[in-house]
Amino acid sequence: MPRSTARPSSSARGERTRSAIIRAAATVFARHGYRGGPLAAVATEAAMTQPGVLHHFASKEDLLMAVLEQRDREGTRRLNESSWADGGGAALDALHDLVAHNGTTPELVQMFTVLVGESVAADHPARAFFTDRYETLRFRTTRAVQRGQDSGEFRADADAATLAALVLAVMDGLQIQWLLDPELDMATRFAVFVDMMKRFLAPPA
Amino acid sequence: MPRSTARPSSSARGERTRSAIIRAAATVFARHGYRGGPLAAVATEAAMTQPGVLHHFASKEDLLMAVLEQRDREGTRRLNESSWADGGGAALDALHDLVAHNGTTPELVQMFTVLVGESVAADHPARAFFTDRYETLRFRTTRAVQRGQDSGEFRADADAATLAALVLAVMDGLQIQWLLDPELDMATRFAVFVDMMKRFLAPPA
DNA sequence: GTCTATAGTTCGATAGAC
């Protein structure tokens, strides 16, 4: 592995170009969707020509998958650095922090909302990605609720999997409404939902 | 106005053709989205040629708007025939019935989910339609919650507008997850949310 | 009112020079 003081190797420079293209593609896909966003627009955004983009990615579809995986990793990293892993009410608070942060990154939110909508169509290249993503998110959120039940913070007789699906649903649904009308504050509304769920899960006195 | 026993007038036959095209377009847009669904596919689905479709609609965009308004009217009619207008818990139960019914019409649900995702992009022709639609739905749902507060069924110190936004968010979010994984039952999960919200809104004993 | 034919674009991908 090259030391940070060394002149960047050819492949390291290549990685930087790839990153710039991924950033540009995220912007274009957020604004116009995958089908509606031409490679030429990605190229312009990355200060290149369209064949230049395809020198770094075999196809537009390849670029799409690279964008999705990159942005997904960034979002996941954020959660992992929070109190998410503690489970229970702390995990719900961590999700609230995430929603508040998302409110400062409309482009990222819009990209995922546009692409998940497109990908619901059976033949969309990102369909499998999103199916997997939701399965993983539901699994992890279910575990966070269960952790709260195991510790006695939450009632044990609630269906953790259903509640996990509801949490993710609220996040997605609020994003849609926020993107259509930016006046709407996601974090404030999500806080009410978290409050509602905590009361619902409070063990009987 | 022609009597029902009369031979259908030319314009009545024209209306039937328009309806058939709208039905065909709804199928195609649900499967591939607006941008991804060619007029030729709509034509095939309606057993016509592509210029035949454009004889009845000035442009693809015109057809899209006709599809949206038609399908929206159908959905709204269903709600109006339920206990929705009573407000309060009865209105929430009416929404649950709607969610259960939606579970039997995946094509309709998919069409709206795909199109709302696409339309979040600023330049999409359906953007204004969906912005208005959510504003209207939020307004009507807010009123339903307030009606419950006025009657004393619900606590008066809850923010009806926020709760309305949450209800719509859950519906949309569950639809996304259901379309990506049809194993997930929307109605069962929505019922848990309704239960949670009713407890949250129960007046203090 | 529906057809065939086609104009006029736009786009993804490839070829090949530098």
Added chain:
DNA sequence: GTCTATCGAACTATAGAC
């Protein structure tokens, strides 16, 4: 590694016969 040039496909919309 980036460019210019271009191919070939797909799509909306129009023209005009029947």
